[in-house]
Amino acid sequence: MSFRICARARGKSRAFTLIELLVVVAIIALLIAILMPSLASAREQSRAAVCLANQRQLGIGSRMYLDEHRGEFFHHHDGWVLDDGTQVDTLPTTIEGVAGGGVGHSAAEKPWVIYIQPYLRNREVVFCPSDGTSRSRALTYSLDAFNGGIESADDEPPPTSELAIAEREHLTLQSFMLNSVFTHKSARYALEGALYGFLSDTRAVSLRNQNIVMFSERNSEAMNARDNDAFGSVSQDDYDTWVGEAALVRWGSDAGQHENQGWLRYNRHGRNANYVFLDGHAERMNWSKVRELQFPDRVVRRPLDNPPD
Ligand SMILES: [Zn+2]
Numbered sequence: 001m002s003f004r005i006c007a008r009a010r011g012k013s014r015a016f017t018l019i020e021l022l023v024v025v026a027i028i029a030l031l032i033a034i035l036m037p038s039l040a041s042a043r044e045q046s047r048a049a050v051c052l053a054n055q056r057q058l059g060i061g062s063r064m065y066l067d068e069h070r071g072e073f074f075h076h077h078d079g080w081v082l083d084d085g086t087q088v089d090t091l092p093t094t095i096e097g098v099a100g101g102g103v104g105h106s107a108a109e110k111p112w113v114i115y116i117q118p119y120l121r122n123r124e125v126v127f128c129p130s131d132g133t134s135r136s137r138a139l140t141y142s143l144d145a146f147n148g149g150i151e152s153a154d155d156e157p158p159p160t161s162e163l164a165i166a167e168r169e170h171l172t173l174q175s176f177m178l179n180s181v182f183t184h185k186s187a188r189y190a191l192e193g194a195l196y197g198f199l200s201d202t203r204a205v206s207l208r209n210q211n212i213v214m215f216s217e218r219n220s221e222a223m224n225a226r227d228n229d230a231f232g233s234v235s236q237d238d239y240d241t242w243v244g245e246a247a248l249v250r251w252g253s254d255a256g257q258h259e260n261q262g263w264l265r266y267n268r269h270g271r272n273a274n275y276v277f278l279d280g281h282a283e284r285m286n287w288s289k290v291r292e293l294q295f296p297d298r299v300v301r302r303p304l305d306n307p308p309d
């Protein structure tokens with residue numbers, strides 16, 4: 001009001017001068033610059049919330065699966081898994097014996113997205129909105145459509161199956177990864193007294209870490225990368241904790257430009273990521289807090305000197 005009165009009093013035109021216009025433009029530009037980061041972080045906050053809601057569905061679905069299967073997940077392999085990923089039928093008697101030298105994987109990995117699918121609303125809930133990698137387009141609901149129902153690791157999935165297409169085009173099948181203590185028997189954990197056999201509800205009761213992490217966020221960017229032959233794999237949907245912390249969050253120089261990363265995307269949402277726990281709840285956590293909760297006895301295997309904070 002005072003501007004109009006003042007302008008009229010001086011008998012000048014009420015149009016803006018060029019300087020005034022430039023000042024207004026500069027102020028708007030400044031406001032945008034100030035607001036943009038907080039808008040971006042608000043967007044990321046809402047993506048993190050959607051991710052957490054999706055993980056809650058996954059937690060509930062997994063609990064339903066476990067409750068209907070006597071507290072156990074499906075098994076990937078029935079042998080004891082050694083540190084190098086090979087298997088033996090008889091548990092080694094010494095800790096030196098768990099390093100490796102068994103036979104390679106014989107059975108095909110079982111995709112949890114299909115096994116747990118009947119207990120989920122849809123396949124969309126296994127994705128995190130902050131996982132910006134290209135998603136698998138045709139989300140399938142049966143083992144047959146997913147990988148042709150292959151039973152041996154030597155078999156190729158049919159070329160038109162979802163898995164084969166994803167592997168050809170480096171597409172993401174899920175944004176979360178299953179802690180493999182549920183589907184594998186670690187020889188190391190058995191000999192170290194941390195966990196003897198598959199982790200089940202019955203066994204969890206006697207663990208030092210009774211509410212172990214069940215799902216973590218997948219580092220799809222690095223796992224699907226065409227230049228990460230040493231560690232990347234489109235089909236990988238689970239992670240082994242007994243090999244140590246480096247595989248989880250910091251592979252090392254063999255991974256080239258992905259060396260400061262690991263299977264898990266511990267910083268998917270700012271400095272944190274979301275995790276699903278055995279009791280079915282999901283929680284946003286920092287790596288420094290969640291790292292020991294990945295292990296059955298809360299002891300981080302081969303801990304990094306400087307783990308991410
Ligand atoms: Zn396996």
Ligand SMILES: [Zn+2]
Pocket residue numbers: 048051052128129130131217268269274
């Ligand atoms: Zn997420």
